[in-house]
Amino acid sequence: MARFVYIARHAWAGQFGDPGYSDDSLRELEDEGAERYARVVQTLAERGFAPDLVATSPFTRCLQTAQLIARHTMHSPEVVTLESLVPGSDIQSLMDWTRKSNCEQVCWVGHAPDVTTMTAALVANGGANIRFAKGAIAAVRVDGPVDYGAGELYWHLTAKSLGL
Secondary structure, eight states: OEEEEEEEEOOOBOOTTOTTOSSGGGOOBOHHHHHHHHHHHHHHHHTTOOOSEEEEOSSHHHHHHHHHHHHTSTTOOEEEEOGGGSSSOOHHHHHHHHHHHOOSEEEEEEOTTHHHHHHHHHHHTTOOOOOOOTTOEEEEEEESSOOTTOEEEEEEEOTTTTTO
């Protein structure tokens, strides 16, 4: 079964170390960043971006990003928080979870540099370096079980590349 795994870096959030957040996991998206990301998702949705399920880091900025994806895509997918997506992501457990989901299109929402590592694991068994700007999304096509090196990078887009 061919499926797509989308890997999304969270949208634009306040700066790391912002004194307004005593705990970095609570840092929220900037209003302008959320609006810009909604336009990114809407543009991609018009072109077929339609996850059936969204898995996200429980950190606030990722959860808000995942909710924007769910709100602006066709299937209004369920959003599930996974500890395996916190900074320092556990890729093996994420791939195991994705295989068990049995969905054709799954989106993982996480942090840099983990989103680079996740994408590289899927397309080159870790032997690739893919730059993820804030708000970037990659699509990896997998024609079999989701596993190391099993995917093909189908597209990788940023707001800037979309003219947004």
